[in-house]
Each structure stands twice: as C-alpha cells, then as structure tokens.
Amino acid sequence: MISVVAGTFNILHEGHKRLIRKAFDIGDEVIVGITTDEAALGSRIESIPLYIRKKELESFLTTMSKPWEIVEINDMYGPREKIDPAHILVVSEETAENGEKVNRERSSRGVRPLEIVAIPLLNAYNNDKISSTGIMKGEYSRSGNGDAIRVAVGSLNRVKVEAARTVMERIFGNVIIIPTDVKSGVSEQPKELETREGAINRAVSALGDNDMSIGIEAGVFSTDDGLYDFQYCAILDKSGNMTIGVGPGFRYPDDVAELVSKGMTVGDAIHRLYGDPDIGKKQGAVGLLSKGLLDRKTLTEQSITAAMIPRMMDL
Numbered sequence: 001m002i003s004v005v006a007g008t009f010n011i012l013h014e015g016h017k018r019l020i021r022k023a024f025d026i027g028d029e030v031i032v033g034i035t036t037d038e039a040a041l042g043s044r045i046e047s048i049p050l051y052i053r054k055k056e057l058e059s060f061l062t063t064m065s066k067p068w069e070i071v072e073i074n075d076m077y078g079p080r081e082k083i084d085p086a087h088i089l090v091v092s093e094e095t096a097e098n099g100e101k102v103n104r105e106r107s108s109r110g111v112r113p114l115e116i117v118a119i120p121l122l123n124a125y126n127n128d129k130i131s132s133t134g135i136m137k138g139e140y141s142r143s144g145n146g147d148a149i150r151v152a153v154g155s156l157n158r159v160k161v162e163a164a165r166t167v168m169e170r171i172f173g174n175v176i177i178i179p180t181d182v183k184s185g186v187s188e189q190p191k192e193l194e195t196r197e198g199a200i201n202r203a204v205s206a207l208g209d210n211d212m213s214i215g216i217e218a219g220v221f222s223t224d225d226g227l228y229d230f231q232y233c234a235i236l237d238k239s240g241n242m243t244i245g246v247g248p249g250f251r252y253p254d255d256v257a258e259l260v261s262k263g264m265t266v267g268d269a270i271h272r273l274y275g276d277p278d279i280g281k282k283q284g285a286v287g288l289l290s291k292g293l294l295d296r297k298t299l300t301e302q303s304i305t306a307a308m309i310p311r312m313m314d315l
Contacts (some may be wrong), residue, residue: 003027004114010048010132011165012056013142015092016123022119024222025063031082032057034126046136048158051118052297070233077105081125089103092121094129136161138178148174150210151212154182154202159284160216163300171308171315178223180206184217189265196244197217199232203242212237214233214307216300219248226259233303235311238271238291245306250286 005023009016023030027121034054035201040047054070061068065199071082084106091099096118126129134140141148142165151170153164161179168175184190184198184206197218202215220229230249236242252266259269270285284296 001027002031002035002085002089004031004078004083004086006035006076008040008047008051008132009057010040010059011135011142013122013130013132013135014054015130017060018119018122019092020064020110022067022117023088024066026117027066027088028201029069030064030302031069031071031078031086032061033071033078033083036072036074040075046158048136049164049283051287051295052159052162062107064230067239077102082109083307086114090116090117090119093118094121096134107205108193112203120203130305136179138176141174141176142169143174145174146176148172148176149212150176150178152178152180152210153207153287154180154206154213156181157298160300163297164214164216164304166297167301167304167308171312178210180208180213182206184215186217189260190217190219192219192221195221195230196232196234196246199244200232200242203234203236207236208236210238211289213302216303218266219267220252225251226254227252227260231303233300233307235304235307241311243307243310245303245309247303247306250289250294252285253289256285 003023003026005019007016020032030201034057037050049254056068058129071078089099089102094308096116102249109170121129125132125142125146130144135142136272149162153161155161161177162261165177165248170223182202185201186194186198190198197214198217198312202217203213206302213236214230218229221228221230228249231247232244234242256269257273260266266285274288286299287295
C-alpha cells in the first residue's frame with residue numbers, strides 16, 4: 001500500500017516527524033508532498049525557501065527503511081499521476097478536514113477515496129501546538145522546549161537564520177533561534193573590511209538579554225584577478241566574548257563585477273543580468289552562478305562554524 005503525507009515543512013519539527021513516521025508504519029511505500037515556494041507564500045506570511053526545506057526533509061527520510069519519494073505540490077490535492085494510486089493519507093487532527101476535501105475531489109473523478117488516518121497534535125512547552133511559526137518566531141526550540149540556549153540572529157533573512165539554526169543545533173543540540181531586525185551600520189553593498197564591521201555591528205545590536213548573538217555580513221573584495229565575495233560572521237555572548245570567522249569566497253563573473261564597480265549592489269547586478277530580484281533570499285548569487293552546486297545557506301554555515309572555532313574547546 002502507498003501512504004501519503006504532506007506539508008510545507010518550514011521547520012521540520014517533532015510533530016511533522018510523527019506524521020511521517022506514521023505514514024511509514026502503515027504504508028509499504030510513502031509519498032511525501034512538500035509545498036512549492038509559490039504555494040507556501042500563498043498561505044503564509046513567511047516561508048523558508050524550498051531548497052532548504054527539501055534538503056532537510058530528504059535528510060530525515062534517509063533514516064527510513066521503506067521506499068519513499070518527495071513530490072512538490074501546489075495545492076492540497078497534489079499531482080494526480082502521483083497521488084491517485086495511493087491508498088492512505090496521514091494527517092493531523094487539525095488538517096483532517098482537508099483529507100475529506102481530497103476524497104471528495106477524488107470521488108468526483110471516479111478515483112477511490114483514501115483512508116484517512118489522523119494523529120493527535122503535539123504541544124510545545126507552553127501547551128500551544130508545536131508549529132513551524134512558533135519556532136521561526138523564536139518562541140521555543142525545534143522540539144518545543146522553552147528552556148534552551150537562546151541565540152539571536154541579527155537579520156530577518158531566512159537563509160541566514162536557518163544557517164544559524166543548523167550550525168547551533170549541531171553544536172548545542174537544543175537551541176532557540178531569535179531573528180532580530182537590526183541595522184548593519186555599513187553600506188548597502190559592503191566592501192572590503194566594512195564587511196567585518198557590519199557583522200560585528202549586527203551581533204552587538206542583536207544580543208539583548210539572549211545567551212549569544214550572531215551577526216552575518218557578505219561583502220565584495222577587489223583583488224588583482226577580479227571581484228570576490230566573502231562572508232564574515234561575528235558571534236557575541238552575554239559575557240562579552242566576541243569571536244569572528246570568515247567563510248570561503250568565490251569570484252564573481254566579470255559582467256557582475258563591472259556593474260558593482262559602477263555602484264550597483266551584487267543583488268541589483270544579478271537582477272539586471274539574470275532576472276531574479278529575490279536571489280539573496282533564496283539560493284543566493286552563488287547558487288545561481290554555480291548552477292546549484294553551492295548555495296548561500298551552505299556558505300553561511302561555513303562562516304558561522306569558522307566563528308565558533310575559537311569557542312569549541314571550551315564547550
């Protein structure tokens with residue numbers, strides 16, 4: 001039998017994992033639907049880019065012992081050629097009604113209805129249902145725990161925030177990540193060591209009463225052979241200790257460098273040349289230029305990890 005489970009999976013939390021595990025328990029093979037960026041933005045105020053959500057989902061599914069497939073979906077019904085052969089739909093109690101809508105649509109086309117299996121919601125520490133929204137707002141950790149290391153990130157950019165979550169969870173396990181809207185205090189397009197200054201400014205402004213803060217700033221650096229991108233990260237803790245790291249850089253194509261030399265930001269130059277105005281919030285210029293071989297989140301994780309190295313032996 002084929003079981004189906006679906007969601008946006010903005011932050012893959014324990015509630016999502018329970019749904020997925022149930023689908024594997026009762027099905028011989030599992031189809032996992034994940035909403036596209038367009039569909040996610042249509043139903044939510046904020047969404048994490050699909051390439052980040054999908055990569056995290058794939059990582060979890062590789063731990064399962066039965067066959068599985070991820071299918072991108074634009075609505076609750078999913079692509080007919082994939083979903084019509086299925087037998088079971090696993091939902092939460094909250095979304096059981098959507099399962100009934102799916103069955104009515106199937107019946108209207110003469111397709112057999114799905115068996116609907118609903119499981120209870122999982123609550124966070126405050127007895128509210130655990131949700132991606134609550135985690136993204138910094139209300140609790142991925143597990144729903146409110147008593148965890150609190151790390152502020154000096155940005156609302158979801159690529160930076162999720163890179164920080166990935167690295168800090170690897171190091172500390174349970175963390176609460178708080179996106180914080182702060183100013184870098186440097187140019188819109190940082191250049192040279194102004195990049196380092198921007199990262200420090202963001203970390204200082206974001207700390208507040210949290211345990212740690214992270215400031216991340218990408219900037220351009222001119223060298224004899226062209227224009228390079230480097231990303232600095234500054235990490236400040238409540239005792240006042242600041243550590244700084246920089247990630248590996250890459251060289252921009254000459255047409256991008258020429259526009260930047262004329263006063264454009266990298267984002268504007270990429271938009272002019274390649275037509276994506278929101279590239280910084282998605283895979284980043286490096287994702288586009290490398291054709292997906294490397295993405296901005298990975299580069300950001302490396303700069304955060306570099307900034308944590310001076311602290312590691314004391315942890």
